[in-house]
Amino acid sequence: MDFTMLIEAGVDVKGATERFMGNEQLFAKMLKKFVDEPSYGKLCAAIEAKDEKEALAASHTLKGLCGNLSLTRLFELFAEQVTLMRANEWDKAVGMMPEITENYEQMTQTINKWFDTL
Amino acid sequence: MSGKNYKVLVVDDSEINRTILNEILRSEYEIIEADSGEAALDILQKSKGEIAIVLLDVVMPGKDGYDVLGAMNRYGIIEDIPVIMISAESSPDFITKAYDLGAVDYVSRPFEAAVVQRRVKNAITLYAKQRRLVDIVADQIYEKEKNNNLMVSILSHIVEFRNGESGSHVIHINLITEMLLQQLIKRTSKYGLTKADIRLICTASSLHDIGKIAIPDEILNKPGRFTPQEYDIMKTHAEIGASMINNLSAFSDEPLLKASYEICRWHHERYDGKGYPDGLSGDDIPISAQIVSLADVYDALTSERCYKKAFTHEQAVEMICNGECGCFNPLLLECLLEISDKLKTDINGNPRGLDDTRELQKLTDEIIGNDDLAASGQMLQQLEFERMRSAFYECELPEMFFSYQTSPPVLTLSENCAKRLGISRIISDPLNSDEVKSISGGSLAGLVEQISAATADNPEVSANGRIADGDKEVECEYRCKTLWTSGDVPVRTGVAGVIIC
Numbered sequence: 306m307d308f309t310m311l312i313e314a315g316v317d318v319k320g321a322t323e324r325f326m327g328n329e330q331l332f333a334k335m336l337k338k339f340v341d342e343p344s345y346g347k348l349c350a351a352i353e354a355k356d357e358k359e360a361l362a363a364s365h366t367l368k369g370l371c372g373n374l375s376l377t378r379l380f381e382l383f384a385e386q387v388t389l390m391r392a393n394e395w396d397k398a399v400g401m402m403p404e405i406t407e408n409y410e411q412m413t414q415t416i417n418k419w420f421d422t423l
Numbered sequence: 424m425s426g427k428n429y430k431v432l433v434v435d436d437s438e439i440n441r442t443i444l445n446e447i448l449r450s451e452y453e454i455i456e457a458d459s460g461e462a463a464l465d466i467l468q469k470s471k472g473e474i475a476i477v478l479l480d481v482v483m484p485g486k487d488g489y490d491v492l493g494a495m496n497r498y499g500i501i502e503d504i505p506v507i508m509i510s511a512e513s514s515p516d517f518i519t520k521a522y523d524l525g526a527v528d529y530v531s532r533p534f535e536a537a538v539v540q541r542r543v544k545n546a547i548t549l550y551a552k553q554r555r556l557v558d559i560v561a562d563q564i565y566e567k568e569k570n571n572n573l574m575v576s577i578l579s580h581i582v583e584f585r586n587g588e589s590g591s592h593v594i595h596i597n598l599i600t601e602m603l604l605q606q607l608i609k610r611t612s613k614y615g616l617t618k619a620d621i622r623l624i625c626t627a628s629s630l631h632d633i634g635k636i637a638i639p640d641e642i643l644n645k646p647g648r649f650t651p652q653e654y655d656i657m658k659t660h661a662e663i664g665a666s667m668i669n670n671l672s673a674f675s676d677e678p679l680l681k682a683s684y685e686i687c688r689w690h691h692e693r694y695d696g697k698g699y700p701d702g703l704s705g706d707d708i709p710i711s712a713q714i715v716s717l718a719d720v721y722d723a724l725t726s727e728r729c730y731k732k733a734f735t736h737e738q739a740v741e742m743i744c745n746g747e748c749g750c751f752n753p754l755l756l757e758c759l760l761e762i763s764d765k766l767k768t769d770i771n772g773n774p775r776g777l778d779d780t781r782e783l784q785k786l787t788d789e790i791i792g793n794d795d796l797a798a799s800g801q802m803l804q805q806l807e808f809e810r811m812r813s814a815f816y817e818c819e820l821p822e823m824f825f826s827y828q829t830s831p832p833v834l835t836l837s838e839n840c841a842k843r844l845g846i847s848r849i850i851s852d853p854l855n856s857d858e859v860k861s862i863s864g865g866s867l868a869g870l871v872e873q874i875s876a877a878t879a880d881n882p883e884v885s886a887n888g889r890i891a892d893g894d895k896e897v898e899c900e901y902r903c904k905t906l907w908t909s910g911d912v913p914v915r916t917g918v919a920g921v922i923i924c
Contacts (some may be wrong), residue, residue: 326536331446338439366437367480369511372533373443380533384511 306333310422314415322374332374337420339374340413351368352399360398361390379408427453429475429547434463434491435509436483444478444509447536448543460486464494467504474504475547478539479526481510481517492524501525504555505546509534571679572626579629582636585643593629594723595770599626599718602766606758607714614710620682624711627682631690631715646730661691662700685709690716695750706752713752717759720748725770736767827853828917834859840922844890862890870901877905879913890924897909899924 306329308318318332325332344366351359368383370376382405389398431452433444445454455474457463460483467474481488488508495501503526508521511532518529527546530539554602579593604621607614616624635643638660642653649657664687668680689703689712696704710715724739734742740763744756759766802900817824823840827833834853841848846858853859859867873884882905889896903920907913 320533324533324535326441326447327444331443335439335443338442342437342439344437359484362436362482362484365511366440369532370437370439372511373440373531387511 307422308419310419311336313339314412315376315378317375317377321373324373324375333420333423335374336416339370339376340416342370343407344370349402352402357395361387364390364398376379379412380404382408404413424734427451429453430455430470430473432457432463432466432474434458434460434483434488435480437480440480440509444539444542447539451540452543459483460488460491460494463491467495467500468498472503475550476486476543477504477506478543479508481508481512481521482715489524491519492521492526496525501549505550507542509539550725553861575626575629579633582633585636585640587629592726595722595726596628596631596715597625598770599721599766600714601625602762602769603714603718603755603758604698607710607755610754610758616710619678620639623679623682624686624714627679627686627711628715628718630664630668630683631719632660632664633667634660634662634687637663649728658691661688664688683712684709686715688712690719692716693750694752697750713755716749717743717751717755721759721766722770724748727869730769736763736770823922824920825922826917829915843892870903874903874918876903877915879905879907882907890922892924897924 308316312318317396321332322329344363348360348363348367351357351363364383364386368380368387371380371383382401386398386401386405389395389401429452431448432455433448434457435441435444439916441456441458445456448454449485452475455466457466463477463479464486464703467477476681477491478891479488479491486494488510492501492506495504495506505527506525507528507530508518508526509530509532510517512518513531518531523527527549528542530542576593583593597630602619604616604624608616608621608646610870613847638657642656645653665684668684668687671680686709688700689708692698692701692712694705694708694713696702698708720743721739724734725736727733740759743751743759817837821839823843824837825840827836828835832852832854834850836844836846836850837849840847844862846862850856852856854871867888869885870884870888873886877884883903884905885900888899890899890900900923901920902923903918905915906917906919907915
């Protein structure tokens with residue numbers, strides 16, 4: 306499988322495939338699922354509704370997912386957001402959303418494009 | 424090699440996370456997924472003992488991982504099912520909290536697949552070992568309790584025999600008391616009876632009449648009606664029994680003695696306060712004594728005595744409920760009616776009580792007749808060692824083992840043997856057992872004949888037979904060694920055997 310496009314987008318493909326015991330198919334399958342995963346939508350809705358508890362749960366789930374899939378930059382962003390939310394720094398956590406949104410959308414687009422090349 | 428023997432419950436609100444864990448583990452385990460804490464608890468409750476391990480996410484909407492751990496503590500299953508927390512949380516506080524709540528391990532995301540596989544395997548192995556140890560200890564406690572019960576039975580039988588009764592009275596009282604207690608705790612918790620209390624009361628029920636040992640023979644076994652003076656003497660058995668128990672001051676803290684005291688002293692009290700010796704009424708009479716009293720009256724009515732014929736089950740229940748035979752707690756009468764059908768079949772229809780008596784009688788004779796039976800602690804330890812050793816071999820080897828001891832006649836099968844033949848592991852009086860006869864049409868007869876013909880000099884026998892193997896029957900060979908006492912006149916004590924096919 307040619308992962309060049311993903312590597313250029315900052316995905317730690319080597320780390321991820323190792324984590325999936327060298328099973329590239331499984332890694333690809335999970336990336337596909339990530340694009341359709343509802344947590345990001347939940348995060349945006351919870352921020353909109355100022356539901357701090359829901360927002361924390363969604364951001365936390367995304368942190369775990371991005372970690373497992375080695376979407377390194379997104380993982381760092383969500384990890385930081387979770388820390389801020391835990392520290393009751395709600396405004397700062399919300400303030401991260403533009404950067405998160407930009408990175409998330411780029412990443413999902415890249416993944417979709419990458420799937421089209423397969 | 425695992426053959427997917429173990430079920431892994433994966434709890435995570437994110438489908439991707441569940442899928443990743445499922446992919447990592449499904450080659451070795453059966454995976455059950457739950458998408459919330461609520462769903463996980465539902466599965467845990469419904470599948471008693473089937474889940475080998477839980478992989479639990481911490482942060483979930485609704486009940487989170489900590490809530491699930493808390494509930495598992497409340498249900499008392501946290502000790503039996505290992506839980507590995509899997510979470511993106513890495514702060515020490517979160518991890519410590521999980522351990523405090525009983526999680527065995529903590530894996531932080533992102534995780535390595537191989538690490539998860541290994542930790543799951545380790546936790547399952549560890550718990551499986553622990554469960555086996557628990558089983559072994561439980562076995563030993565059970566053995567000890569069985570011996571206690573045996574001593575109590577022997578004691579109470581001495582009383583029964585002097586009383587000119589069959590001896591089945593004690594066993595019946597035991598069974599009826601247990602049935603009434605089980606029904607009572609279904610109806611109310613107001614007496615605060617635990618399982619341990621129930622066992623104690625059942626054991627103590629055997630001693631209800633021990634005071635009769637002090638009643639002169641000519642009164643105790645008088646066929647006709649008592650004179651008022653004789654009746655007064657007869658009535659003293661309740662107080663005498665109680666003071667016999669009370670005088671065992673060295674054991675005064677034993678719960679068994681407390682229950683025995685209550686039962687001995689107050690099993691002739693009446694709910695309306697017109698009983699003896701103390702004229703207690705209502706729930707001032709301990710519930711243990713109330714229940715044994717009812718069991719005693721029921722069994723007295725349905726048994727033949729030197730002064731009366733046996734009433735039928737229906738007559739007895741009617742007489743008791745009409746208040747012809749005393750006055751009882753209305754709740755207990757309801758319990759009696761509720762267990763009526765079971766009582767009729769178990770006590771009257773089933774000769775089990777008699778079987779037990781016969782076996783117990785044999786054993787009692789043997790104990791009395793054998794002066795050098797005083798087994799030292801070391802001997803017992805040696806026995807226990809042997810028992811565990813053979814249990815281990817039975818468990819590890821594919822052959823089917825069985826052993827038979829002559830007195831009391833008990834057939835013991837190895838676990839795989841019992842499973843394959845589809846019969847119980849321990850069968851008392853096997854020569855008269857339908858289960859044993861069911862093994863194969865008559866093919867055991869040859870074996871039994873051979874065993875009877877064996878001698879101490881020529882103890883080994885073998886016979887061919889057929890046993891069930893799934894749907895069909897297969898040829899098998901029974902190889903046995905008859906076991907004998909040493910000494911001038913060897914006595915056959917049992918048979919050890921193996922089934923080969």
